[in-house]
Amino acid sequence: MLTCKDFLSELSDYLDETIDAELRAKLERHITECPNCWVIADTTRKTIQIYKGMEPYPIPPDVESRLMQALEKKMAAKHK
Amino acid sequence: MAVSSLAGIDESALVVQSREGDTTAFGELVRRYEGKIFRLGQHVTQNREDAEDVLQETFMKAYEHLDQFKGDSKFYTWIVRIAVNQALMKLRRRKTDRSVSLDETIDTGEDMVVREIAAWGEDPEQQLSREELGGILDTAIDSLEPLYRSVFVLRDIDELSTEETAEALGLSVPAVKSRLLRARLQLREKLTRFFKRKGDDAFAYM
Numbered sequence: 604m605l606t607c608k609d610f611l612s613e614l615s616d617y618l619d620e621t622i623d624a625e626l627r628a629k630l631e632r633h634i635t636e637c638p639n640c641w642v643i644a645d646t647t648r649k650t651i652q653i654y655k656g657m658e659p660y661p662i663p664p665d666v667e668s669r670l671m672q673a674l675e676k677k678m679a680a681k682h683k
Numbered sequence: 684m685a686v687s688s689l690a691g692i693d694e695s696a697l698v699v700q701s702r703e704g705d706t707t708a709f710g711e712l713v714r715r716y717e718g719k720i721f722r723l724g725q726h727v728t729q730n731r732e733d734a735e736d737v738l739q740e741t742f743m744k745a746y747e748h749l750d751q752f753k754g755d756s757k758f759y760t761w762i763v764r765i766a767v768n769q770a771l772m773k774l775r776r777r778k779t780d781r782s783v784s785l786d787e788t789i790d791t792g793e794d795m796v797v798r799e800i801a802a803w804g805e806d807p808e809q810q811l812s813r814e815e816l817g818g819i820l821d822t823a824i825d826s827l828e829p830l831y832r833s834v835f836v837l838r839d840i841d842e843l844s845t846e847e848t849a850e851a852l853g854l855s856v857p858a859v860k861s862r863l864l865r866a867r868l869q870l871r872e873k874l875t876r877f878f879k880r881k882g883d884d885a886f887a888y889m
């Protein structure tokens with residue numbers, strides 16, 4: 604029998620779907636019988652999903668213009 | 684650099700053009716990834732000035748060493764390595780009092796603790812404005828240890844593979860995996876405070 608600790612240690616691979624079918628079946632059996640692990644798996648999956656959808660903020664204009672200036676200088680030096 | 688109309692152009696073509704001296708093509712590569720590199724720099728260094736330096740240094744170095752990019756990985760994976768190195772250097776320099784080490788510490792598994800278990804509501808993030816949600820997510824990440832933070836940002840936000848993340852951070856694949864799991868569990872815990880279904884009380888576990 605799989606313990607909760609065993610389940611947790613496989614959680615990342617379970618959510619990333621990088622485990623073989625046999626282990627997957629064992630983990631799935633565990634969460635049907637263990638509400639705690641079901642909640643952990645579900646909320647961890649949601650955590651990952653929320654972060655995945657996060658677009659980077661636009662770069663502040665002053666940062667952007669300093670970057671472009673620095674690069675232009677560098678490119679001009681390289682291709683004289 | 685001129686405003687480019689290269690938005691639809693394939694990345695490897697842009698790299699070839701950049702290598703041949705086409706500054707507009709390199710400008711397009713910068714535009715594609717500057718936001719991600721800046722975010723990565725901010726999360727790793729937790730300092731805006733350092734993040735700006737990381738951003739500049741990353742693209743300067745990338746331009747300088749473009750010949751060394753062999754095209755056997757994605758361009759982003761290649762510049763991420765440069766960015767991570769720059770960011771970690773700054774982090775070490777700032778935290779002279781507390782050493783920030785990338786060495787693989789002995790993993791006791793004791794930090795893999797789950798304290799709060801509560802189901803979340805449906806689409807909890809929809810209840811918040813973009814700014815509110817962004818604030819919560821950033822604060823949660825920034826409360827993680829530097830290495831957990833770096834692993835999580837590369838793996839789950841930038842969506843690099845485990846192998847690419849290991850390469851970028853100079854860690855082994857098992858080390859990336861164990862840190863990713865801990866980072867995910869810690870973030871889950873922090874977000875649960877905001878997203879748990881009303882009326883559900885947390886209870887102790889394990």
Ligand SMILES: [Zn+2]
Pocket residue numbers: 606607608610633637639640641
């Ligand atoms: Zn369990």
